[in-house]
Amino acid sequence: MKVPMLDLSEQYMTLRDEMLQVMDEVMKSSRFILGDNVKKLEADVAELSHVPYAVGVANGSDALHISLQACGVKTGDEVITTPFTFFATAGAIARCGAKPVFVDIDPVTFNIDPKLIEEKITPQTKAIIPVHLYGQMAEMDAIMEIAKKHNLYVVEDAAQAIGATYKGKTPGEYGDTATYSFFPTKNLGAYGDAGMIVSKHQTIADEMRVIRVHGAKRKYYHDILGYNSRLDELQAAILNVKLPHLSEWSELRRKHADRYSALLKEKLGTKVVTPIEESDRYHVFHQYTIRVERRNELQEFLKEQGVATMIYYPKPLHIQPVFAELGLKEGDFPISEQAAMEAISLPMFPELTEEQQDIVVEAIAKFYQ
Known part of the structure; x- marks a missing residue:
């Protein structure tokens, strides 16, 4: 018997009838961008994360980039994170024009070691991105204490950690934002690319919603430089079927x-x-x-x-x-x-x-x- 790393086919077969039904409903509605399925998923993921706001985006990488941009990270800033993570974590920092500043990991959890963060803080430091690697959250109390002391934003990279908790709290309850990836192989996976950002701050959530639609508060009127990063309605419908499981x-x-x-x-x-x-x-x-x-x-x-x-x-x-x-x-x-x-x-x-x-x-x- 061969043992695969991951087998999505069996999961699909258990949900197949419901999947086909919701996909058919989306097709019949002809509403493919930011429709009711996206709104429902945003509300349910916000509830799961115990925060009031969630913003659906195209993928987990964009979720990080948009979070940093909404927190004001720009050229010349520095953002602290770990070198032991997927490229998107540091790539989002660089795409903002900022400098990734790395801190080594804890040998047991593989997560960023809070004891090493403070020595890397400079006047240019704007934010910290702790990565909740492999599904276990980082040591958020210590990280938040450092962030508060130095007036830094915290963006939690929770791409691998939806449903995880630290001292009973979820990603997003600690940081200014937390980002999820719904890449097909994730614990909650779409059938293509998809992502979500959650936040307890209305001002940041409002800014992220503008950024994801080319920086326009109303169509064709652009206040800031955003880009196209909208969660697909079809993917949201699929995720709405999966989320209760x-x-x-x-x-x-x-x-x-x-x-x-x-x-x-x-x-x-x-x-x-x-x-x-x-x-x-x-x-x-x-x-x-x-x-x-x-x-x-x-x-x-x-x-x-x-x-x-x-x-x-x-x-x-x-x-x-x-x-x-x-x-x-x-x-x-x-x-x-x-x-x-x-x-x-x-x-x-x-x-x-x-x-x-x-x-x-x-x-x-x-x-x-």
């Missing part, structure tokens, strides 16, 4: 994660470092990521055994060619660099079976034996 899917992911950890510890002991859910957090396990020695060899072996895996992320952002002008080098962020050599994500999706998990763990054990 999110809590159940999150619980299944957590159940799979617990079982993976128990099996790996039983079969391999200390040869594998399994993920840890901090006691004050609710981890939604967008990825189940372990740390191992000889990671690349293991990945190749698992591929031969029919087990799919992914590496998130093989090269930290500070040593990516696109950011060469920052003058950073290998060795500057050793914990991120070590994680990039050791981290590997195993198959994880709600419909994952125990038989599939057994195959994955047995293959890993076989490699290290």
Whole structure:
């Protein structure tokens, strides 16, 4: 049996009739941009996030960019974030004309280490982007304390963490905004690109709504430089079908994660470092990521055994060619660099079976034996 990294087909089949119905309704309505489905999704995601405002956008990358622009980040500013994340986090900073300033990660959670943030703050620092990586929120109390002390905006990159909590609060309850991605592989995934921004601030939410439609408060009258980043009505309809299932899917992911950890510890002991859910957090396990020695060899072996895996992320952002002008080098962020050599994500999706998990763990054990 081959074990895929993710299998979206089974999920679709369980929802197929409802999906076809809502897609047909959108087609019949001929309303494809910013219609009632978008409004419903915005209201429901705002409620899920315990904040009053949500703004649907084209994708998670735009969600970050629009958030920063609405917070006033511009050329000459600096924004602090982590180098161990998807490119979009730092890419959004650069697209605003600002400078990404990197801070190393906590070796246990893979999230930004708050103890290292303050030393990177300068008079040019405008904001912090903590990334809630793999589905576990960063240490937001400490981050917010630093932000308040230095009068900085906080944009939470929650692309992988919808439904997660830190001390009972969701992304968006802490920062000025939080951004979600609904890329098809996410815990709540569309059938194409889609994203959302949530906020507790009306002024920021109003600004983001203007930015997403070319900077126009009313059509053809442009007050600011925005761009086209609207959530598609068809994608919103699909997400409206999926959203009521999110809590159940999150619980299944957590159940799979617990079982993976128990099996790996039983079969391999200390040869594998399994993920840890901090006691004050609710981890939604967008990825189940372990740390191992000889990671690349293991990945190749698992591929031969029919087990799919992914590496998130093989090269930290500070040593990516696109950011060469920052003058950073290998060795500057050793914990991120070590994680990039050791981290590997195993198959994880709600419909994952125990038989599939057994195959994955047995293959890993076989490699290290």
